[in-house]
Amino acid sequence: MSGKVFLIGAGPGDPELLTLRALRLIREADVVVYDRLVSPEIMALVPDGIALIPVGKAPKCHPVTQDRINDILVEQARLGRRVARLKGGDPMIFGRGSEEAAYLIERGIEVEYAPGITAAQGASSATGVPLTHRGLATGVQYVTGHRQADKALDLDWKRLADPNTTLVVYMGVANIGQIAVGLMTEGLPGSTPVMAVGRATTPDETRMVSRLDKLAGDVRNAGLKAPTLFIIGRVVTLYAQMPDADLARELVQVQANG
Template sequence: MSGKVYLVGAGPSDAGLLTLKGYELLQTADVVVYDALVGGEVLGLIPPETRRVDVGKHAGSHPVPQEEINRILLREALEGHTVVRLKGGDPFLFGRGGEELELLAEWGVPFEVVPGVTSAVAVPAYAGIPVTHRDCCSSVHIITGHTKKSPGARTDYRALVRLGGTLVFLMGVAALEELCAGLLGGGIDPATPAAILERGTTARQRRISGTVETLPQKAREAEVGTPAVIVVGEVCALAERFSWAEKRPLGGRRVIVTRPRKLASRMTAKLRALGAEVLELPSIVTEPVAPNPALDEALARIGEYGWLVFTSPTGVRVFLEHLRETRFDLRRLGGVRLAAIGPSTAGALEERGL
């Protein structure tokens, strides 16, 4: 029986920009095939037991060719697995999603597409640049910074300049000088505001502002790397007034949470609400001791104890699960006083009526 492939857009990096449907599919997938542009926060949402396949591509380095990625998706589906193909941004916006569906369609493998938040809009927004604004720009045009080597794929810069509006170039860091030279040759005003936005929506996001004429040199001096989005248009001048991401209390901070995965979500949510980029890296796994003769012996003599002390919410959970499994009568705890270290441990007891 054939499985199914879900082509899921992961957004630009911030886990908060992953769609609800994308998150739900990550929780139920047998295997996740993911790109290099998928953010660490999003990868942290994949359950630890789910099999992962890294097919990431970097500038000048494609260890897994696109044809092989297509075959991986087909093979996993034909083996009956539920496959999430996780792609940065939106899978159909210069994401080669259409190419990955062609082989699946040819073999009759069922698939669904879950659109994602594109970096063409989200990254400028996080940098304080609205891609459209009623006062100065009523259209936006998204262009790939590199295309297949064919004459028909060449960018018509004169046409872009005539269109006006905001120009957003994706995957164009290596071609920045060529892009700006093309726009200047196409007749754009050299003083037109422009910006290059590096690692947008992450703690390391950076905005380098200038004009079409000065941006290449400024980018060289700043040693801008990938991934980055290039924006050209009057809206770039609004960035200083509208910037917000770095002004959050923990904006620009990257935090690693090492708590067990089940206990990390509340802390993670608080940190993200304050603007931090949070990576969950559980370094503790608590497993119950089974069998546990020492605990069984203590419970047999529970009437001799004056206090029962809990040191963590996990201790509460494991203790009560043990009582249920051994059919221990909770009324036998009536003469023992309970103590809890910390409000979370006390809350875990109160949730269970103790």
């Protein structure tokens, strides 16, 4: 008898941002298989008596490989259990949810999803910096700043270096210097404002505002660590606490009318 696997987005960390569906599935589960970035506050919502299996990975530290995670999900489901596969953010955005689903479906395991608030949405709402804004950004692009097995980045810098869109970089701390250079090489101004948000929506949230041509040094000096999200674009000028905000808005207006 096979059980069922629920791929659940835990959101960026604040338990109040967990969806009602996600909370219900967590409470109805027989076992919770959870990632490192699921906050302690959300894990505290798991009822007593539900088995917990940690499978978290950190940069350059994968004590539980993805192959083993896949096998754990299959093993637990084949025991007839309802498996809550709990991931930070949303399982469909850089969460490998679709990869795990494909592996399970190929082996006859039923899968359902519970979407989560993404890290980008959480950082945006926590800081008041919109991802799109009329006159500043007509769209938003999401990209990961890290490749599997630490391979070299191979991004479409020309497409990403669009001053009329907001660029959100996940998992980019280690390669942010290369990312900044790639964007400026394709014409994105060095004066483009950037906000870095670490552990968005949690009690440990950190924020830093910089500009593209100073970003690598500022990140290094600030000692930023993963998980940190980068919001790159003119929308950052709307941050209420941005240094020299009036001057930055004037700069943006000149660029927008350019």
